[in-house]
Amino acid sequence: MNYKKTLLAAIISGSALMTGCSDNSSDSSSNSSPDPIATAAAENNAWFNQGAEAVAKAAATTPNLNRAKNVILFVGDGMGISTTTAARIFEGQTRGESGEENNLAWDTFPYAALAKTYNTDQQTPDSAGTMTAMMTGVKTDAGVIGVDEDVERSDCASVAGNELVSAVSLAEMAGKATGVVSTARLTHATPAATYAIGPERDWEDDTKAQGGCEDIASQLISFDEGDGIDVALGGGRRHFIPDSDGGRRADNRNLPNEWLAAAGDETRAYVTDKAGLTAVNLNTTDKLLGLFTSSHMSYEADRDDTEEPSLTEMTEAAIDLLSKDEDGFMLVVESGRIDHGHHAGNAYRALTDAVEFSNAVKAAAAKVDLEETLIIVTADHSHVFTIAGYPKRGNPILGKVVDKNNNQSEDANGMPYTTVGYMNGRGFAMLETGGDTRYNTPAVSGRQDLTEIDTTDQGYHQEALVPRSSETHAGEDVGIYATGPWAHLVQGTLEQNVIFHIINQATGLIDLAEANDQ
Amino acid sequence: MNLKLRSLAAACALACASTGVLAGALPESQLNNAWYQQGEQLIEQKSLQTRNISTAKNVILFVGDGMGISTLTAARILEGQLQGNSGEEHFLSFETFPHTALVKTYNTDQQTPDSAGTMTAMMTGVKNRAGVIGLGPMAKQGECKDIESNALTSALTLAERKGKATGIVSTARITHATPAATYAIAPHRDWEDDSKLPEDATDCTDIASQLINYSEGDGIEVALGGGRRHFITTDQGGRRTDGVDLTQQWLNAAGTETRTYVTNKTELSNADIANSDKLLGLFTSSHMSYEADRDDNEEPSLAEMTETALEVLKKDQDGFFLMVEGGRIDHGHHAGNAYRALTDAHAFAEAVQTAVDNTNGETLIIVTADHSHVFTIAGYPKRGNPILGKVVQTDDTEATDTNGLPYTTVGYMNGRGFADLETGGDTRYDSAIVEGRVDLTNINTEGQGFHQETLIPRSSETHAGEDISVHAIGPGAHLFSGVIEQNEVFHVINDAADLGGTAY
8 A cells, every 4th residue: 555655765765875875985995886887877866766756656646536434533743844854764763774765654645735723813823723623624712622713711601602513523423433542641632622522621620620511531421422432542541530549530420430331232341551452352342441541641762561552552453443333433543742742842752752653654554445544644733843954864863963074063152962952942951761750850041061961862851942831832834644535635735624624525424424314 | 814714703603603503413603614614615626626637838946945834834924914914824825736745855965955955856856965966966065076977967958958948047146056956067066156166176167157058958048046246257346267257158159049138127127028039137246135125126026037037938839947946035044034034935925926827727836945944933922923023922911931031933943043133134144143042022023133043053044854845736736745755856847847857
């Protein structure tokens, strides 16, 4: 399936590496060099033929006008264009390659577009408004979930009449199986916007919800469109269980127990660790709830593989269960912690989570039939994360800039600087364990002498110009990548809410839902 | 458009909230929401689009030098705000083009690329090293040897061989890396005139002289831009030490052709374009002015140059190839002056619109960048907040950093940093580098003289390494799809216009 670009990439990579080698060795080994004219032609043609074949492939790719039986929407939270480029290089370098020529899973998809991410009230958006746009076709304010922009944030009374129906709800009405997978809390903004309605993203449990609005965790359990959500895997157990059980609920409800008790004829499985998930018989289980951690799941860099499943493992389990439905399925998979790695100013964790996100996309594409499954990969918004000039080819993406003459680049004060960095945030820190630990030490503004610092270490946090409690989102467009039926609609510069309409065009969700209701 | 959306949404909220009835699967409030309807209509249209597989008679390649994704978004917002709107909902002229791809820009020896290597990739289908023009990846920067075996053939040359008319337009020096890569072969981008050629580079010729002596087909029909100093002698105020006035040489070689040489806007306006076979315009000694500084009596705009170029080129029945560069978006960023980068991006978008308005369905129009810049749009300004302003949040309070200082929405990771000058842009190089934050409380950050703060103090702000975009319309535009290597731009042109380029 995955296009022949993968093969072509291997060709480029080979050629590029050859060039890299000749860079370092041609002077000393010129006596044994092959005919320079033949070598030049071979080097030129490696690129020329790669380009010619790629364009021939594009010319031969005709739009797939099949009705999509299944849809998988992958959302890399905070995965802007700079993050995908850096993660692509990082993954390639992990395999011992230069990195720049590598392709992440979606880099080989046949179509790509740009998405304008702003919320109706905010130039640089948040995840609640952006995911609502993708799930409902309606852009809305920052911070609100499943409601339009006429709602007042945090005002429960303003919700009435402004509720929106999500693509997951429509899929349920259409008789399809549905699933939500996230490495964040399942009640966090992005996954919440697939199933919940509310004026405030923070109302994850009853202790936070106000004005008579149902909290988000409770909405997941009580979701009653169609036959209910079939798979929900992620973090955030604390919002589902009482404080007496180590959770946060003050209403003494144990939502997983309620959910199990309401199984009726269905076989329902509730799991809380990787062993539990592995033990589930996906062939005989109708519905699956997995709440693996109290809050967010671990960054991929910190994940204990005996305790928590990876995003890839959760995605595969979800697809296995959902594929049993002959009417097809809709699955939303969020990599929720790319965003958190960036907010903490820790590129290492943002990129390792982005690489695992790519693994999940790759696993999904291998599991489904792309003749009948539309896969869309996108982000909700970007981050102020940059890739500076001018490192040589293959320079470690998390390293300090070494130029093509193998000299370490220095700033105006003679200090080395890193390739990647953040415009704002908590700034420099070198910690034993990086990531959310950064919030335990003060924000640091500006430059440090990095001469003796290993900036590729997992505990390194990049410098920042504007000191701030946490690094911010960025406002520029993000990528949308697609393969499968109607993926050719993913072209151009699109408002983010158009993603909903592409899903509907590909699947006919609204028509199916209405036909099912007759 | 934004206002319309908002008022429609508001109207619906009132009308639809009162009914509250489910009409089918979705509530009327959703179906009648302006955002919803806009998306629905767009997808209806896109679903009916068919591919244009006819051969492109004409190709126009627009290159916004340094115009990364963040620059597109910021320029879009600025353009919308100049029209009195919020800005975010706006589309630059080419952002409504139907086909897009993302482009991997790295050079074969550099992770974050330069313009010589990137433009060579786009013009020849072969990626090469940074700083090298028109030569394959084995050629090292500054080494004048093995020129013949490493030489590549550009799309412009292929177009000339096909009998098409060709043209080059840039706001930079016409000998600068990007325009040079359309017609020249040079191991070093800096060899713009003979005074820069090393003594041992006897097999190499300078870039200006290559433009004038270009001999493929019937030669380049139109070249408009800056950089006159590289074409005239030191005695004439130029930089050539070989005593050759290339402009005069070009005029003298006209033979039976009518050749027109112009050096300012008036001469360009007065030129008999209809009867000119070839047109050379060198409007400034070095780069042309930023759009923000341009004297409209002296220098033509990028849109005006584009329109004139098309007037000449369209006379050729065999079609044409035109490359138009917005060369100073890049320079505005290098100087850390977002104002000039964005106003030049705005002028670039206008030039694209001019091309759309002056061509027909036989023309493939491609708009892309060569690379990005370390230019960011930070959180969390409210909707419609001035893109060059300080961050004001949705609750209308000014955002402050942990030290209580306000900060701007846009900024640069590295470069010369803060300055508030009478005239912004290249003047920034006259004053010292400033590292880090300053108190912007009493500074008008939207002024043309404001230069954004920076983290890493550096002689100039750098390019950035992330993917940039390509936007296309016309025959073969659908060949741009997915994530591509930058050299594929050439192959789309080669295929779409049937230029006949082959491997080496």
